[in-house]
Amino acid sequence: MRKNELIHLHTLLVEIAGDFLDRGTATREDLEPYHRLEIGPMALRSCRDDHEVAVRTLSTALAVCAARDLGRETSDIPGQHLLRLPEDTETPETDQRVRSH
Numbered sequence: 001m002r003k004n005e006l007i008h009l010h011t012l013l014v015e016i017a018g019d020f021l022d023r024g025t026a027t028r029e030d031l032e033p034y035h036r037l038e039i040g041p042m043a044l045r046s047c048r049d050d051h052e053v054a055v056r057t058l059s060t061a062l063a064v065c066a067a068r069d070l071g072r073e074t075s076d077i078p079g080q081h082l083l084r085l086p087e088d089t090e091t092p093e094t095d096q097r098v099r100s101h
Contacts, residue, residue: 003048010041010051013058026065033083034058057082 001009017034020026028035039046039054060079067074074080 003051006048006051006055007041007044010055010058013055013062014041016062017058020062020065025069026062030065031058031061033085034061053082 017026017031021028021031034054034057037050037054037057039050041051043050056079060077060082063077064074064080064083067077
């Protein structure tokens, strides 16, 4: 898909997200993973890959909201890893930075 097509799809998904919010199908918290990306459809200077991640994240969030609204199982929806916060991989045993006191 070309960048301009991806941006068009991104715009349509944002419209659907607004409709979901208005109807109560989704909450702001449901869409938080998308908003954390800070890539909107009007971010025309953002690279194609950034828009692709935003579209995938938003479409996954919308799919989860729609399934939940219909009373369906949400665990089968692919791409839900996009909705989780990146895990902190740093552990005290492997952190080799010098700490100041």
